[in-house]
Amino acid sequence: MATTTTTTRFARRAAAALLAAGSIAGLASVPAFAAPAAPAPAPAATAPAPATPAAETESDASFTKGTRVTFRNDTGSTVWVREHEVFTSWFSATALQPGQSKAYTGNFAGVDDVQLRVFRSAEDAKENSVFKAIEVDGENPAWGCPWLSVSYQSKSYWVGTVHHYVSPIAGAAFTGKRHGDSDYFKNFELHMTKGWS
Numbered sequence: 001m002a003t004t005t006t007t008t009r010f011a012r013r014a015a016a017a018l019l020a021a022g023s024i025a026g027l028a029s030v031p032a033f034a035a036p037a038a039p040a041p042a043p044a045a046t047a048p049a050p051a052t053p054a055a056e057t058e059s060d061a062s063f064t065k066g067t068r069v070t071f072r073n074d075t076g077s078t079v080w081v082r083e084h085e086v087f088t089s090w091f092s093a094t095a096l097q098p099g100q101s102k103a104y105t106g107n108f109a110g111v112d113d114v115q116l117r118v119f120r121s122a123e124d125a126k127e128n129s130v131f132k133a134i135e136v137d138g139e140n141p142a143w144g145c146p147w148l149s150v151s152y153q154s155k156s157y158w159v160g161t162v163h164h165y166v167s168p169i170a171g172a173a174f175t176g177k178r179h180g181d182s183d184y185f186k187n188f189e190l191h192m193t194k195g196w197s
Contacts, residue, residue: 066107067146068185069114069138073100075172075195080125082133084115093125106138107184114138118172120196134167140186148176148188157188171197 073079073096080093083104094102106114117133119125124132137149145156150165157163157178165174173194179187 065140065181066105066112066185067114067138067140067188068103068105068182069116069136069148069188069190070101070103071096071116071118071136072189072191073098074191074193077120077195079192079195080119080122082117082119082125082128084117090117090128093119093122095122105185112140118192120170134170134172136190138188138190146178146186146188148178148190150174150176150190 071081076098078095078097080095081102081104082093083091085091096102104114104116106112114137116136117125117128117130118136119133134151135149137154138146139149140146145158147154147156148163149155151167151169153165155163155165155176157176159178159180162175162177165176166172167174171194172192175191175193177189179189181187
């Protein structure tokens with residue numbers, strides 16, 4: 001016990017001495033205020049910027065964009081859609097009648113994707129069981145091509161790409177398309193074209 005106490009006291013004193021020495025040495029070498037940098041010389045005259053902005057390209061700039069998935073019900077029956085909120089929390093279900101659509105967005109730190117669960121009944125949607133849902137996931141990774149997944153079938157999308165999905169469990173069919181980017185989002189459209197078998 002005495003050895004442990006002595007060792008602890010010695011370590012505390014050594015740490016305090018090093019901290020004090022570093023602080024004093026640091027004060028001598030760092031000026032109180034740094035002088036402002038000299039202004040940069042004016043650039044040489046160049047051609048004026050083009051009137052229209054350049055088309056967006058797939059690049060690391062996509063890291064700053066969120067994801068938007070516009071889900072449309074093109075079946076003959078009502079479907080219920082739940083959107084993932086955070087961790088294990090999901091928003092309440094939205095009933096989409098045939099012909100209706102709704103845009104879902106993810107655009108904040110750590111959650112720039114859109115995760116949905118599609119259900120065939122209000123009761124299933126209330127239960128929110130992954131085993132009774134068709135999972136949809138729209139992703140905009142920091143690097144690489146954005147992708148859309150339906151029933152765990154992931155497909156990459158460039159602007160204008162169209163893909164078709166058939167859920168292996170439910171038999172439901174979907175058509176996905178990626179549209180041009182907006183200021184804040186990579187834009188997907190997903191049509192549910194056939195309901196549960």
